[in-house]
Amino acid sequence: MSDYIPQEIEPKWQQKWEADGLYHADIDPSRPKHYALTMLPYPSGDLHIGHWYAMTPSDARARFMRMKGYNVMFPIGFDAFGLPAENAAIKDGIHPKIRTYQNIERMRKQLRSMGAMWDWRREAISSDPEYYKWTQWFFIQLFKHGLAYRKLAPVDFCPKCNTTLAREQVWGEDRHCERCGTPVIKRELEQWFFKTTAYAEDLLNYEGMDWPERVRVLQTNWIGRSEGAEVTFITEAGDPIVVFTTRPDTLWGATFMVLAPEHPLVDKLTTPEQRAEVEAYKLQAARQSDIDREAADKEKTGVFTGGYAINPVNDERIPVWIADYVLMTYGTGAIMAVPAHDERDFAFARKYGLKVVPVIQPEGEPLLNGDTMEAAYVGPGRMINSGPMDGTYVSGKGHNDPGMQKVIAWLEERGLGKKAVSYKLRDWLISRQRYWGAPIPMIFCRTCGWNPVPEADLPVLLPEDVEWRPTGESPLKLHPTWKNTTCPVCGGPAERETDTMDTFMCSSWYHLRYLSPWYHQGPFDPKEYDYWMPVDTYTGGIEHATMHLIYTRFFHKACRDMGITKGREPMIQLRNQGMVLGEDGEKMSKSRGNVVAPDDLVAKYGADTVRAYLMFFARWELGAPWSYTGIEGVARWLRRVWTIISEPAKPAICSDETKRILRRRVHQTLRRVTRDFEQFEFNTIVSSLMELLNEMSKAKEAGASGTPEWNEAVDIYLRMLAPVCPHIAEELWERTGRTYSVHTQSWPSVDEEAAREEQIVIPIQVNGKLRDRIVVSADATEEEIRAAALASEVVQKFTQGQPPKKVIIAQKKLVNVVV
RNA sequence: GCCGAAGUGGCGGAACUGGCAGACGCGCGCGACUCAAAAUCGCGAGGGCUUAGCGCCCGUGUGGGUUCGACUCCCACCUUCGGCACCA
Secondary structure (H helix, E strand, C coil): CCCCCHHHHHHHHHHHHHHHCCCCCCCCCCCCEEEEEECCCCCCCCCCHHHHHHHHHHHHHHHHHHHCCCEEECCCEECCCCHHHHHHHHHHCCCHHHHHHHHHHHHHHHHHCCCCCCCHHHCEECCCHHHHHHHHHHHHHHHHCCCEEEEEEEEEEECCCCEEECHHHEECCCCEECCCCCECEEEEEEEEEECHHHHHHHHCCCCCCECCHHHHHHHHHHHCEEEEEEEEEEECCCCEEEEEECCHHHHHHCCEEEECCCCCCHHHHCCHHHHHHHHHHHHHHHHCCHHHHHCCCCCCCEEEEEEEEECCCCCCEEEEEEECCCCCCCCCCEEEECHHHCHHHHHHHHHHCCCCCCCEECCCCCCCCCCCCCCCCCCCEEECCCHHHCCCEECCCCCCCHHHHHHHHHHHHCCCEEEEEEECCCCEECEECCCCCCECCEEEECCCEEEECCHHHCCCCCCCCCCCCCCCCCHHHHCCCCCEEECCCCCCEEEECCCEECHHHHHCCHHHHCCCCCCCCCCCCHHHHHHHCCEEEEEEEHHHCCCHHHHHHHHHHHHHHCCCCCCCCCEEEEEEECEEECCCCCCCCCCCCCCCCHHHHHHHHCHHHHHHHHHHCCCCCCEEECCHHHHHHHHHHHHHHHHHHHCCCCCCCCCHHHHHHHHHHHHHHHHHHHHHHHCCCHHHHHHHHHHHHHHHHHHHHCCCCCCHHHHHHHHHHHHHHCCCCHHHHHHHHHHCCCCCCHHHCCCCCCCHHHHCCCEEEEEEEECCEEEEEEEEECCCCHHHHHHHHHHCHHHHHHHCCCCCCEEEEECCCEEEEEC
16 A cells, blocks of 8 residues: 655646546536536636636536536636736736736646646737737727716826726725825816716615625615615706605705705805805815715715705795715715704704704604704604695605605696606716726827727737826827827728726626637637526625626626626525634735745645635635645544545454444445535535544445445545546546546435444433433334333433423424423 | 625534534544664543442533524624725
């Protein structure tokens, strides 16, 4: 018998599996398909332990599904565009393309060392022209269907680096530049948007999706649906001001209006006397960084415009103010202020001495008085001071409330307002004033405006000879010739869009490119699509709940409506892993010096040990701190697996009892491991395998090795081990004289008869406290169990010869005697 | 402030539908092997009391409740973590 040397067997098998195409997944209509997907990695240059933690259990699950008889596709690729490569380039001058492809090369090797069942033929890299050609093509389809549009929007700008920044490059409470630490400022730029808001309602529907509740809640909050009404006020000059409110029932209590400082009607409303003050306030609000506006407990400020509007329900003349607590980006950028029933409006009214009129009276309370109220009343009650609506009961919010329905119907009849829904979700800003991304395939012509690049001319190649050092402009704009082109409509001279796309655009459809990265007639081969889609199991970090996972759902739905994809959703089942922390319990970081390097672990223990430890040491969805001593325990277990299974049998006599117990344990473990794989409970899979090995070790001591029962135990053990530790399972499979490969074997089925216990131990409680245990035959009747329990000496001691008040027999699990 | 998740030995965690709390592993202690150590193997262990015989009491963040029986269900609270944050 030789020693277990993973460093020898692992590369050997990896090469053989690859040479044999063992993990190639091809269309096979005769078998059920399973598309297993793990979130595609960014090529940062080194595979982090977090990648291992995310990917190896996904791989194990995919392998399990394969053994269960599914035709499993498990692809991999790289999210290769993006800021880190460009920032590194700015620092050390290495071209982002060179660095990215070097990193990819390195990470491919590291990914191979996992021994995962990737089908490398399906690899897709988002920065390949053959990939981003289709990213651009999708942009054009969205544009053609009115789902991509251009508008002026603020961006973060670093005055020191002289460049615009993406949201994720702005850090900390003071919102500073991630590179130089300078606080960022706002700048207005014309940019491209996707109409994610058009899908807000559809995105709230999770029907048929097996997604964690947590993610659904995060997305639901992010989309932020509120029901209410839009009501039109008219200024004294006759201009309509539309407001959105969730409380149309409080309309009679609207005693002033507030516009966002950027609201287009502000100038017109402002009287000459107020002009100077209004202008000063607008300027101050524009200069304010987001953080100032975000502080919720900040004292409210505002300025009277001098203008008035008419409250349409009672013809009251009410003043119009501007204040930065009203956001131009939500609702209509204007509100009706009901100080008696809204905390913010109340604070504002008290500060500036504005009128407070209660219109909702809580039942059974003294009548509210607008002059003496100390806080806004936001609860349910009966409408008062509300003319025709007086006496109507309203509960608060939502279209379902009958009072609310009555008010909205009344408004609609008179053309004063209408039922409306508002969302916090904003349209997706996809323009980046950056170099290392897919160029936005649009052309601007002075006479014809914006038009897409003809599809035959795709891809719009990203030029390599570009000055990427920051100047405050998009790097592509500074290229001497690149942007010059001709208008696809009139043929005259025109300019290309010089911004690039947000990389979330690339990752919104990579699961489709994996289907057929070799395909040239479209983004994917429809035959592959029809067989493999949707993704059956998607795994990745929770941090993408409100970014990638919303974008990719939007993308799929938009494509469905454009006739490109099918089905409601791209990913049916989602599971999130947690995070591996440093040994100190803190997030891993170079500065803390607590980073765990998987390459070193693989060199020391082998990939199988690393894989098994990562599945064993924590609940997958929670994660836990790393432990260098913990991994030793798993290494010890695999050495024992090796020894116990490959060590030759010693001739010995084995009792039938030993053999029976061995079979029972094997099939009981199989039952549990099967269930745990189905439920993503990887930690108990490993611990069950450890327990079974302990049982096998005892059985072997008792002479079981060499028996058919032992042979079956080894057979099932290696099949259960194969998804977790593919190399050692394959090696032992071969060494025990079995035919290649363990990974093409089917998952064993449980022999329920063998798994059945013959005798069961039943705990006996007296008054709910454990007092004794009895052993009965597994098919004992309830009466037999009762008799045995009452016959127990310990129970006798408690009953003192008296008949018990009650005897509870819980299936065959427990007896509780109540005296 | 609002929304969500989680609190179990020295540590990571286990406990299926309300039925023996602490599986498995780490660490720890004792023992075997060894000149010795490492490796390996075996045994022990939640805390406390104990007349040392078994036994008894306490114990899953805290306090209540439901139940024959609660880590599990309900109510209130505390702590930690995550998300959102003037969203009208």
